[in-house]
Amino acid sequence: MVRHAQSARNEIKKGNVYFSGDEDRSSIQGIPDHDIALTEFGVEQAKQTGVVLREKFGTFDYAYHSGYKRTSDTLKYILEAYPEKERSLIKERHNPFIRERDSGYAYDMTTEEAESAFPWLKGHWRTFGGFMARPPGGESLADVANRVYTFLGMLFRDRTEENVVVVTHGGTLRCFRYLLERWDYEQATTWNGEPHPENCSVTTYEFSEELGRLALQSYNNVYWKG
Secondary structure, eight states, rough: OEEEEOOOHHHTOOOOOOOOHHHHTTTTTTOOOOOOOOOOOHHHHHHHHHHHHHHHSSSSSSEEEEEEEEHHHHHHHHHGOOOHHEEEEESSEOOOGOOOOOOGTTTBBBBHHHHHHHHHHHHHHHHHHHOOOOOOOOOOOOHHHHHHHHHHHHHHHOTTTOEEEEOOHHHHHHHHHHHTTTTOHHHHHHHGGGGOTTTTTTTEEETTTTTTTEEEEEEEOSSSOO
16 A cells, blocks of 8 residues: 655645645645646656565556545556556556545644634544544545445455555545554554555555454655765
């Protein structure tokens, strides 16, 4: 699994929940989440990651992305590392079940605007935690996990013993881990004590005969040069 490369919103928001002010959001205000593009740096991240993925994992049988521009473009640039003959063997698919969490009505808001519009939201977040809390008009990560569960069911049914790459989003990746590693709610809320996945980082699972299920091999590996 690969988190998408750096997007324009990633670059501007710098990890913040909301925009800091009008100046920051002006260049991308009004662009829906599914149309947010990669930055030039993000393109380079994806290209460098593709070279290492080919070296480590060879040719994939299937390559999935969420249908969002930043995941489809990340996959496009990853696959540039593959010669044409190898690329022709990789079946590309998009699947809305692995899309980003819907952030709701505050998507384009500044911190000041969100706190004014939803003064109760911080208390709601403290009460329910980051996995269960639902932003106004949006999805909780628990909601996202429901869709990821459906996607995994398809993989387990149709892609047994195949080599699959999934290009997805940070919050969605968290839900993959919750389901595949059988986290409890505390682990889901705290990311199991581990850092948030970086842009274009790679997380790998392989089937374990001992466990009888997919087992985590590595998390948040970064193969591009900063």
